[in-house]
C-alpha cells in the first residue's frame with residue numbers, strides 16, 4: 158500500500174477524541190498524519206502506519 162500526502166486514512170482504533178479519520182500530511186522516511194477532528198499530529202513509520210490502517214481513501 159502506498160501513502161501520499163492528502164490521502165485520508167481510517168484507523169482500526171479510535172483516537173481519544175473519538176474519531177478515526179486522519180489525513181496524511183507528510184510522506185517519506187517518516188509519515189505524519191493529522192487527526193481530522195482534533196487536528197493533533199502523530200509521526201510514525203510506514204510499518205506502523207500500515208498496522209493501524211483499516212481503510213485508505215486516495216487523494
Ligand SMILES: [Zn+2]
Nearest residue numbers: 172174192195
Ligand atoms: Zn483526534
